[in-house]
Amino acid sequence: MKRKSFEKMDCPVALALERVGEWWSILILRDAMQGYTRFDDFRQDLDISPTILTRRLNSLVEKGLLERRRYNERPPRDEYILTSKGRDFAPVLIALFAWGARHAEGRKLGIGLVNKRTGVAADPIVIDRHSRKPITAVGYQFVATKNASAATRRRLARG
Amino acid sequence: MKRKSFEKMDCPVALALERVGEWWSILILRDAMQGYTRFDDFRQDLDISPTILTRRLNSLVEKGLLERRRYNERPPRDEYILTSKGRDFAPVLIALFAWGARHAEGRKLGIGLVNKRTGVAADPIVIDRHSRKPITAVGYQFVATKNASAATRRRLARG
DNA sequence: CCGTATCCTCCACGATACTG
């Protein structure tokens, strides 16, 4: 049988799960936050089959988390850009990152949130107390890095 | 083909997804944070088939997010309690809650994070700046409520 | 009340090949 839809549940958590879609979508969003925009970049980074990447990309566009933007007319070339709805998903990724890093038992991960350009590590969870907005994940790399500072490592270990 | 495992990816986000398991697991964790502990409570609240509930519960126990605790010997009765690893997942649920509430287009949800005992609403994302620890979700109800204050509603709408 | 056993269905995902 088809999986029961969470759509009718009166709970934002269930709604969110329903609307994001599938597991791959979350990793695609992660990549998008790092600045990935093109099909083959996603494909290579995720090691995902092109078929399923097409499906997930289309689904994310449909659901309003990504938007397709034509950047070349002949031949037609599209790139996939985060919408504000998609960017709003950053806190979820940050929370997942923190949990995954903290409970990566048996894994020797160099961990850190690193700005790709500057190489500077940031806290995985930083909320501006006044604006109540989380620091956006755009520009930060969610992948594990070998050169995370000891301080960052300690912060992550503490949660 | 079997879905590719995220286990070998060197990214805490992928690891987290792999270790949580399936979609139902996340809703089960949500319920557990509300204080649900027993099989039939989960089953009724989620409207999930008993077969799959058993599977997901066992999986969460295996993965160390829940622990089984016998509370009655004859007949044998178990309840499912969040471990610290499971409790650490609260920020993810809070972030999912916030995102889902904010982007519940076309849904008229009374929204709020409400303490079940006191009925007091809380911010969906509140991080203590000094301890850097998010307020635990235990004791708070993630379900949508009709009586969320206008202020809470506005906070949620702002993100 | 708390599950397990059995059987079934569907779809997310994969492999591969091919096109503008």
Next chain:
DNA sequence: CAGTATCGTGGAGGATACGG
């Protein structure tokens, strides 16, 4: 480079019945 087409599969999830 950026996809689509085709075909196949495993496992998550479901229905139902049964048992301690």
